[in-house]
Amino acid sequence: MRVTAVKALYFTGAGTTRLVAERLVERCGLPAEATDVTPRGSVPPAFGEHDLAVFAVPSYGGRVPAPMLERIALCEGRDTPAVLLVTYGNRAIDDTLLELADAVRERGFVPVAAAAVVAHHSLMTNVAEGRPDEKDLAVVDELARVALARLSAAPDARSAELSDVPGNRPYREFGGVPFHPETDATRCVSCGACAGQCPTGAIDPDEPARTEAGRCVSCFRCVAACSAGARRIGGGPALAAARAAFAARPPWGTKEPSISHVSEHRDARTRKGSPHVHGHPLYRRRRRHVLWSQPGLDPGLR
Numbered sequence: 001m002r003v004t005a006v007k008a009l010y011f012t013g014a015g016t017t018r019l020v021a022e023r024l025v026e027r028c029g030l031p032a033e034a035t036d037v038t039p040r041g042s043v044p045p046a047f048g049e050h051d052l053a054v055f056a057v058p059s060y061g062g063r064v065p066a067p068m069l070e071r072i073a074l075c076e077g078r079d080t081p082a083v084l085l086v087t088y089g090n091r092a093i094d095d096t097l098l099e100l101a102d103a104v105r106e107r108g109f110v111p112v113a114a115a116a117v118v119a120h121h122s123l124m125t126n127v128a129e130g131r132p133d134e135k136d137l138a139v140v141d142e143l144a145r146v147a148l149a150r151l152s153a154a155p156d157a158r159s160a161e162l163s164d165v166p167g168n169r170p171y172r173e174f175g176g177v178p179f180h181p182e183t184d185a186t187r188c189v190s191c192g193a194c195a196g197q198c199p200t201g202a203i204d205p206d207e208p209a210r211t212e213a214g215r216c217v218s219c220f221r222c223v224a225a226c227s228a229g230a231r232r233i234g235g236g237p238a239l240a241a242a243r244a245a246f247a248a249r250p251p252w253g254t255k256e257p258s259i260s261h262v263s264e265h266r267d268a269r270t271r272k273g274s275p276h277v278h279g280h281p282l283y284r285r286r287r288r289h290v291l292w293s294q295p296g297l298d299p300g301l302r
């Protein structure tokens, strides 16, 4: 299948998923656009016949961030090949990739390759510092290489389809975390940047110090967006205690970057003696198993 351009969309709170998605796009070596669909009201790109789509998300509670599912619901694929990329803070991705694969399939995309990459934990900021490192980014480079190689060897996206990704249905339950941003009113210059960047409209643009906890998905995009340094992750001693407990659970501080891999399937010509008459399949398709490896997958922070 001929791929002539890459169109990526990504959700990012603290910025790591942007970095990883841009690396992937760059390594594809094709004309590309990467769209940040985090802010509320973002419009995803339109996909053409020879485009490769990239969907990149952080794992939140082992799931796809809810606003990203809303953005994906606006995408239109027509058997468009898609690469799936998840960043996670060294705990586990649980059902994130499966949920992402299901969501994009629903919109007409065909996952052909996927990876999960360890990244600095944006909430438990004492975990996975310095990640992604060069080894993590090598996984991203490999993902680009594998996706393009598989597509160039296949007549269409369906022939290169990823048959399986890790995860379970029903997906892991995740009701959010009890930590939300807080604002130092003495520093706030009322620029409105935080409200404009928020994916859910949780910040009142006329009163940015007010965050509606019920709408907040704790992405901390607003913290990254505030150049006045007026916003930070709230939670005080409870957050400090949670971070200490989290970091004390090895091997979250040491895990290697994991997964890359793609399903491989081959078209096996009908073997000697097999039916070969009109009406029978000329080719027998045999799927080989997906090569997933995710060393030390953890049971999760319950």
Ligand SMILES: Cc1cc2nc3c(=O)[nH]c(=O)nc-3n(C[C@H](O)[C@H](O)[C@H](O)COP(=O)(O)O)c2cc1C
Pocket (backbone or CB within 6 Å): 011, 012, 013, 014, 015, 016, 017, 018, 058, 059, 060, 061, 062, 063, 087, 088, 089, 090, 091, 092, 093, 119, 120, 121, 122, 123, 177, 217, 218, 219, 220
């Ligand atoms: C609310 C929240 C939930 C998270 N849940 C998980 C998780 O379940 N497993 C994990 O390994 N990391 C988890 N993380 C860490 C993020 O997946 C990781 O830091 C990611 O790279 C953040 O991407 P970003 O910088 O693009 O926002 C969570 C972070 C936040 C803020």
Ligand code: SF4
Pocket (backbone or CB within 6 Å): 183, 187, 188, 189, 190, 191, 192, 193, 194, 195, 208, 209, 225, 226, 227, 228, 229, 230, 231
């Ligand atoms: S981005 Fe910072 S300075 Fe601007 S309104 Fe929000 S909190 Fe205030």
Ligand code: SF4
Pocket (backbone or CB within 6 Å): 180, 181, 197, 198, 199, 200, 201, 202, 203, 211, 215, 216, 217, 218, 219, 220, 221, 222, 223
């Ligand atoms: S208010 Fe909550 S949802 Fe909105 S940007 Fe800040 S952390 Fe994200």
